[in-house]
Amino acid sequence: MSNDQFTAFQGTSILARGSKARVAHALHDLGHGPHPADVLVFSDETGRETDLDLSGSASDIAARYTATEQREPARRGRGRPKLGVKAKEVTLLPRHWDWLASQPGGASATLRRLIDAARADAPPSPDPAYRFAASMAGNLPGYEDAMRHLFAHDGPALRDAIRDWPTDLREYFAKLAGLDAQAP
Incomplete structure (x- = not known):
């Protein structure tokens, strides 16, 4: 299940926050059209703009976004992969392996x-904040600083x-x- 969170802006004001489904429902309920031109939605993790399809009824939106959020990753064979463990090769010198073995x-x-x-x-990566600011704050005082x-x-x-x-x-x-x- 996806834990991605999003924030929708109209101008400089936040309209909605939450999962894609929650933000899409909120925008639909506020009467925004299928592809609102005056609303920008951003991923809270990456700072990237995200398009939402608001076409259809509230139940269409629920089916579209709730189903997407609830998809489970494909099941693989037995073992640890469901924990996110991936076997990769690490090259270390013998002294490094000796030290690691003693820990x-x-x-x-x-x-x-x-x-x-x-x-x-x-420090946190500046990339998400930069992406957001480049879209929303480029003309604001103090942007370059x-x-x-x-x-x-x-x-x-x-x-x-x-x-x-x-x-x-x-x-x-x-x-x-x-x-x-x-x-501030």
Whole structure:
């Protein structure tokens, strides 16, 4: 089942948030046509624009998007693949294998812990925030400064650069950029 979340904007205001099905229903209920030109929908994960087909009745939309969200991934043979485990080859020197073998839980568990720790310490990717801002904020004051601070991972300066943006745009951009959305 998909956990993707989306946000729909009309101008600088948020119209709806949630799964594709929820956003599509909300836009349909608000009376937007089958292909609303004045509404943009963004993936909360990637910052990319997403098109929604609002044609037909509410039950048509429910069938279209609810079925898509509930599709289960294709079943494969027995084993761990349903957990998302993929066997790949890793090339290490003997000293690396020796060190990994001495760690609690073995080599795989140690590598997973090291990768998770590195991912937790890494700043969020600026790409989703950049994609969103390029579509929605390119003409706003402070845009160019905001992009420089976004890619420099300078949170305080980024907050300052976007302080005059409309509230919904600023908060959504801050969320995508990994900033505290409450701090303007």
